[in-house]
Amino acid sequence: MISQRLFSKVVVIGAVAAVAVLVALVIAPKAMTSAQGSSLDWQTIAEQRGLTEADMRAAAMTYTPSGKLDEYVMFASAGQGGQVLAIGLPSMRLLRLISVFAPEPWQGYGYGAGNEVLEQGFIDGQEILWGDTHHPALSETNGEYDGQWLFIGDKANGRVAVIDLRDFETKQIVHNPAFLNDHGGTFVTPNTEYIVEGAQYGLPVGGDYAPIEDYQNSYSGMITFWKFDRDAGRIDYSKSFAMELPPYWQDLCDSGKLVSEGWIFCNSFNAEMAFGGIEKGNPPFEAGVSKGAVDYLHIINLKAAEAVFQAGAAVDVKGFKVIPLETVIENGLLYLAPEPRSPHGADVTPKGDFISIGGKLDPHVSVYSFQKIKDAIAAGPTEKDPFGVPVLALESVLEAQVELGLGPLHTVYDDQGYAYTSLFLDSAVARWSIGAEGYRPQDGWKLINKTPVQYNVGHLAAAEGDTTTPDGRFLVALNKWSVDRFLSTGPLLPQNLQLIDISQPGDQTQILYDMPITGAEPHYSQIIKADKLKAWEVYPEVGWNPLTQSVDPNAVAQGTEGVTRDGNNVTVRMTAVRSHMTPEHVEIQEGDHVTWTITNVERARDATHGFAIPFYNINLSIEPGESITFEFEATRSGVFSFYCTEFCSALHLEMMGYMMVKPQ
Amino acid sequence: MTTNVISSTNTSASRASQTASRRWLKWLPSVLFLGAAVLLLVSISAPYWGLVLQAPQYPGGLRMRVFVNNMTGDEDPRLDEVREIDGLNHYIGMKSLYEAAKFERSIALPAVFIMAVLLVVAAVWRRRWTWLLALPAFAFPVVFLADLGLWMAYYGQNLDPYAPLSSSIQPFTPPILGEGVIGQFKTIAYVDTGWYIIAAGSLLIAVALLIKLSGRLVQPKG
Known part of the structure; x- marks a missing residue:
């Protein structure tokens, strides 16, 4: 058992x-x-x-394998960093930092090279070595980006810079001495005749003093029209002019195009002319400027203003031509149209026929018809503001209002007849249909969908979205806050640039990629098709001076190097090539004034040499073919080991020399 | 055709054609000489020889093209490849390429022109000995490569002993045709369009000389 x-x-x-x-x-x-x-x-x-499957789709749309190049380049301002960033799309790879208003050692900008450009931006002898870059503008030909120039404004000090897109370097900084801040810039006219810079906070014209209680009478707004000389690649100061405006805090501007070419549109947000003073019992700015029911869209006849300027009717303010407000009114250069209170942005549609203004404190985007504006001007407006500027009746110029959500700010456009407006408070991007002929009349004026973004979105940029023929496909939300999107790096968090797929119609929009931006706040950006950019691979000839974009007569050829003396003035002529600088011994005296030219005689792509002299605060980036001249006083004796700061070759560490400064 | 004509029988019809062919044949070497002269002059505009250097940090490679009287890089003048190769060569102590064959390059254009003129003379001035005037042009492709080879050997064997990489790169003879390796570079040397043109010229001259020679051998007496 x-x-x-x-x-x-x-x-x-x-x-x-x-x-x-x-x-x-x-x-x-x-x-x-x-x-x-x-x-x-x-x-x-x-x-x-x-x-998820959606993640994998996003990866497939953005992943750019090694060796493959991006389709678009986005130029983003870098806010209080005073710089501009070039970012590849759809990979969202940072391609280049361009320093504009601030010294930057990698490019040697302000450390021996580019000093004269930075100095152009000094105001009344005051050194200003930073900027608050806000709105980049690509040069245009017939309303299309042409990939040749980039302009950028500095909100803090009211300056505008010119960047040459052949070498991605800053060439010029200008300042209108009549005013000290800006915001509504830069925007270009459809053939880049003018770069528009709208001022922001009301100030006494010319930098004068005036008591704040006299705000209405003594303070002004201003808009500057910088004439761009394309052949010279510079703003022509003598052909530029400004227009005095009421002190309404003009905000953002846009140039008319096609049917509205020759006109400029700016929103404003202080028609109340509030001047703050919370500590004195006045309403604080945030309440004072939002009190009234309406603010004013500014409609500026640039063609007529140009004629008035050329006729000599502008007055001289510190050497700059300004058309006074009375002359502006007399000549019918400015019209106002009411906007819902404290709006933001004024964005002209691709065909130039409408202007969209975000409500900010109003949940609508208000769309104005340029045809109706023209008709209302022709009919002769009956209303006037306190300064006598004609005011067009809202109902006579408004085409549509679309309720989008909370905090509508900026609007951009695509190729399908949709518009996209950032909703700051909702942290979302609203896609809405433009109900007019030529856009999406089949859908009418209506909200299509909202894409949540992370978080507090400011500007938007769409591929070629500011042109007469937007590409659609990609939209970038420039979010002010990132909160929890990235690993924590302490209390200071990066901004978050989010790439959004807008290629499909209806409510099919998808966030594809988050890009942290550290170093500054990108306010606005423009996205250009990469093949329109024709950047040089190396400077065209050896001895190139990037400021003149020609061969520098002082450039040093191999075999002609040396150190020469004329009294206390010493001239050093040096060449750099892998892996040596010639001469390697530079012998000078304490107290000498030194003028030093160094030419990178390389022709190979990427064969950049750095050049640093310790103690003397010199650091250059000398790109292939480039020639740089810098000066300094040899104030301290001793031996200084200068060297190449850009790893150039296997014998890079050997690429150095000694500057011997003999004591007096 | 040629052999047919030469061995043809003597019927009256064939005699007529024979006479015509003889006349044609008599002038053919001259035509070939003139053709070779034209080819020589045409060759000036094309590179004779080329060298490609490939290394990871030069994705498109570095290409040097040698014309009969000068050296250039690839078509885009912005990246001067000769200068770049020269710059790289200094690490191993090689002399500057711009110093190479200076004499040959200085006389190259007149020499080509003279060779072409000699061919024309040989074509129109038909004496027993004038074929000798075609010999310089005939030998030119070989002479060009031989001279190039000598210079390459001289450059490769005479490296500056104080160069940065003198301890790791020993003197060597770079190949004038085919592949080689130097440091991280793979080199590919090849003859280019201009050389093929002068080689075609040599071929024409060779055919012309053969015709002349055979014509002499079978020439009927009287």
Whole structure:
């Protein structure tokens, strides 16, 4: 009995064991293959990383393998960093930092090179070595980006800079001495005849003093029209002029195009002319400027203003031509149209026929018809503001209002007839249809969908979205806050630039990529098709001076190097090539004034040499072919080991020399 | 055709054609000489020889093209490849390429022109010995490569012992045709369009000389 039971037990156990072994034999190889597969096939990787199908689609739309190039380049301002960033789309790879208003050592900007450009931006002899870059503008030909120039404004000090897109370097900084801040810039006219810079906070014209209580009478607004000389690649100061405006805090401007070419539109947000003073019992600015029911869209006839300027009717303010407000009114250069209170942005549609203004404190975007504006001007407006500027009746110029959500700010456009407005408070991007002929009359004026973004979105940029023919496809939301989007790096967090797919119609929009921007706040950006940019691979000829964009007569050729002396003035003529600088010994005296030219005679792409002299605060980036001249006083004796700061070759560390400064 | 004509029988019809062919044949070497002269002059505009250097940090490679009287890089003048190769060569102590074959380059254009003129003279001035005037042009492709090879050997063997990489790169003879390796660079040397043109000229001259020679051998007496 027992043995029989035992026997059956053994049989059962044996059978179970046999089954287990069989199962193991069948499963194990499979398990092993899948274990191997975890490092091989993408589905498994996606599963392990918790990526959804939508994530994988986003990855497929943005991932740019090594060696593949981006389709678009986005130029983004870098806010209080005083710089501009060039970012590739759709990969969102940072391609280049361009320093504009602030010294930057990588480019050597302000450390021996580009000093004269920075100095152009000094005001009344005051050194200003930073800027608050806000709105970049690409040069245009017939309303299309032409990829040649980039302009950028400095809100803090009311300055505008010119960047040459052949070498992505800043060439010029200008300042209108009549005013000290800006915001509504830069925007260009459709053929880049003018770069528009709208001022922001009301000030006494010319930098004078005036008591704040006299705000209405003594303070003004201003808009500057910088004439761009394309052949010279510079703003022509003598052909530029400004227009005095009421002190309404003009905000953002845009140039008319096609049917509205020759006109400029700016929103404003202080028609109340509030002047603050919370500590004196006055309403604070945030309440005072929002009190009234309406503010004013400014409609400026640039063509007529240009004629008035050329006729000599502008007055001289600190050497700059300004058309006074009375002359502006007399000549019908300015009209106002009411906007819902404290709005933001004034964005002209691709065909130039409408202007969209975000409500900011109003949930609508208000769309004005340029045809209606023209008709209302022709009919002769009956209303006037306190200064006598004609005011067009809202109902006579308004085409549509679309309720979008909370905090509508900026609007950009695509190729499908949609408009996109950032909703700051909702942290979302609203896609809405332009109900007019030529856009989406089939949908009418209506909200299509809202894409949540992270977080507090400011500007938007769409591919070629400011041109007469937007590309659509990609939209970038420039979010002010990132909160939890990235690993914490302490209390100061980066901004978050989010790439959004807008290629599909209806409510199919998708966030594709988050890009942290550290170093500053990109306010606005423009996105250009990459093939329109024709940047040089190396400077065209050896001895190139990037400021004149021609061969520098002082450039040093190999074999002509040396150190010469004329009294206390010492001239150093040096060449740099992998992996040596010539001469390697520079012997001077304490108290000498040194003028040093260094020419990178390289022709190979990327063969950039740096050049640093310790103690003397010199650091250059000398790109292939470039020649740089810098000066300094040899105030301290000693031995200074100068060297190449850009790793150039296997013998880079050997690329150095000694500057011997003999004591007096 | 040629052999047919030469061995043709003497019927009256064939005699007529024979005479015509003879006349044609008599002038053919001259035509070939003139053709070779034209090819020589045409060759000036094309590179004779080329060298490609490939290394990871030069994705498109570095290409040097040698014309009969000068050296250039690839078509885009902004990246001067000769200068770049020269710059790289200084690490191994090689002399500057701009110093190479200066004499040959200085006389190259007049020499090509004279060779072409000699061919024309040989074509129109038909004496027993004038074929000798075609010999310089005939030998030119070989002479060009031989001179190039000598210079390459001289450059490769005479490296500056104080150069940065003198301890790791020993003197060597770079190949004038085919592949080589130097440091991280793979080199590919090849003859280019201009050389093929002068080689075609040599071929024409060779055919012309053969015709002349065979014509002499089978020339009927009287």
